[in-house]
């Protein structure tokens with residue numbers, strides 16, 4: 272895939288909802304967008320609402336070389352797809368651990384690896400939507416924080432490894448953001464959810480914009 276226009280290209284995983292969707296809104300005026308998510312029809316409709324966009328429909332766990340075939344240059348790769356599985360060590364089984372690490376960490380590593388040639392070709396950048404949970408853990412948060420600590424290890428390593436190749440790496444660590452994931456967390460906590468009380472997805476997207484535009 273090469274941009275059908277002369278716009279730089281941004282691939283955003285998790286663009287169907289929440290933070291990823293807000294990042295798509297933010298980058299739409301300046302980038303050709305590849306919109307990640309699992310529902311191809313919904314992504315097609317979303318793509319039609321932007322000046323220049325197309326679906327990148329895929330369960331991130333199933334990315335292969337053929338998923339990225341044709342992406343020869345890539346200016347921005349945003350990893351926003353993620354899941355939150357809350358529960359104590361006593362409660363959560365192997366599948367909960369495995370699913371979270373597969374989506375939040377292993378898929379990020381794999382998609383990055385598959386796209387590094389295109390990122391190097393463009394002198395592009397990788398932006399990971401991490402979390403405050405990439406620095407802190409607590410009761411019920413071992414799985415989620417574990418994945419986000421690991422994601423920080425990944426991005427810290429990648430930043431050093433790719434410095435000489437001209438690929439920049441940023442890690443963004445928001446607090447609580449008003450998305451479906453936040454509603455899930457409130458359910459787990461047994462608290463009433465009030466979206467207006469939390470960071471808005473568009474505000475996180477502004478942080479991504481800052482990273483994208485920085486020299």
Ligand SMILES: NC(=O)c1ccc[n+]([C@@H]2O[C@H](COP(=O)([O-])OP(=O)(O)OC[C@H]3O[C@@H](n4cnc5c(N)ncnc54)[C@H](OP(=O)(O)O)[C@@H]3O)[C@@H](O)[C@H]2O)c1
Nearest residue numbers: 285287288289290309330331352353402447448450451452
């Ligand atoms: N919300 C918060 O408070 C908060 C705070 C800090 C960091 N974060 C991080 O920000 C990122 C985005 O979170 P969010 O709040 O926007 O979450 P969200 O509203 O629950 O949206 C999750 C996104 O991830 C995608 N996704 C999940 N599993 C996937 C899979 N197996 N393959 C492909 N796509 C998959 C979903 O796609 P589908 O539509 O196809 O399901 C959706 O686009 C996550 O990495 C999260 O950890 C969130």
